[in-house]
Amino acid sequence: MSPAPSALRIVHDPLPYEARLDARALDRIDLAVIHCTELPDLATARRYGEEVRYGSGTGNSGHYYVDRDGAVHQYVALERVAHHVRGHNARSVGIELVNRGRYPHWLAAAHQAMDEPYPDAQIDALVALLRHLRATLPALRLVAGHEDLDTERVPASDDPSVRVPRKRDPGPLFPWERVLRAVELERLR
Template identity: 75%
Template sequence: MPTLPPPIVIDQPLPYVERLARRDLSGVDLVVVHCTELPDLATAREYGERVLYPSGTGNSGHYYVDRDGTVLRYVPEDRTAHHVRGWNERAVGIELVNRGRWPHWLDSRHQAMDEPYTEPQLEALVALLRRLAQTLPALRYIAGHEDLDRERVPASDDPSLQVPRKRDPGPRFPWERVLAAVPLQRLPDPLPPA
């Protein structure tokens, strides 16, 4: 991957960002890579703005990287975003815009994740990861959402079948390429296989 300039980050805070818990950045040692599993950035923003909790907050990553390489920050790093169960306090969530399994997330017949990540998207992700590694003193690890949430749930088309609740960033994500370009290491296996 070529030498990349620092990413241009566009701040677009979520309406409830001030309600998200503050955190000490010295405890943030992990980046979690997600894909939105939605058709586009506008739909991802709509999902991120939905209030789901009594605190008046919802589910969202810190950063969103669109297919053209545009990087948006919805939540500052010093706030705890809700993006991966059990790991939020120590992690920065980065969402890559990608259809994933949309719109049949849990249908056993639609578990393929065929959309490739774009070159501008991957370059922007690497530039963002390099910047985060420079600005967050404890940042050491990177993981995929699928590494940390291995729950299997009944398929929507046939409850007798089990499908992964989360598969992102999925089989099309180029882990070797990204790891070779950033000063982070894959999080050692934190969980026994489900």
């Protein structure tokens, strides 16, 4: 059973560059995008999120990070556009689930399995967060996986003659049916 939205505890821990991210109106957010960090732990995900990758002094990050134990951290305010999925950032909220995914050989043809399951505590916290966002964001109606929106295939790092998905998250072990039954959102593919 998922916790009630009122039981949700969010730790606010803004990224150093949060104020440099573009501002937006909350009524423009109609999509939640589910990711997995494809990193070993929350501390590593935080370090990656803090890395400046753009001339604007910002980097890649989701709005929320959900650890394996169900702890929820907010790195970017909803009023700011985080860089988490190409082509959909302005309209979406990015939710990162801590999961190793294909780490550390993300694009290796021989390492495309995503075999770490998502713990119940993490999925329960995700459901509570999605319910909270649904109550907070008036236009939120859709949910998608990163893999649904970024379908580009790129040369494999270990064999450039083979093309692999650039993004596979949240991956084949993500419990879509369970999540969709628990929240009032439609999956966008």
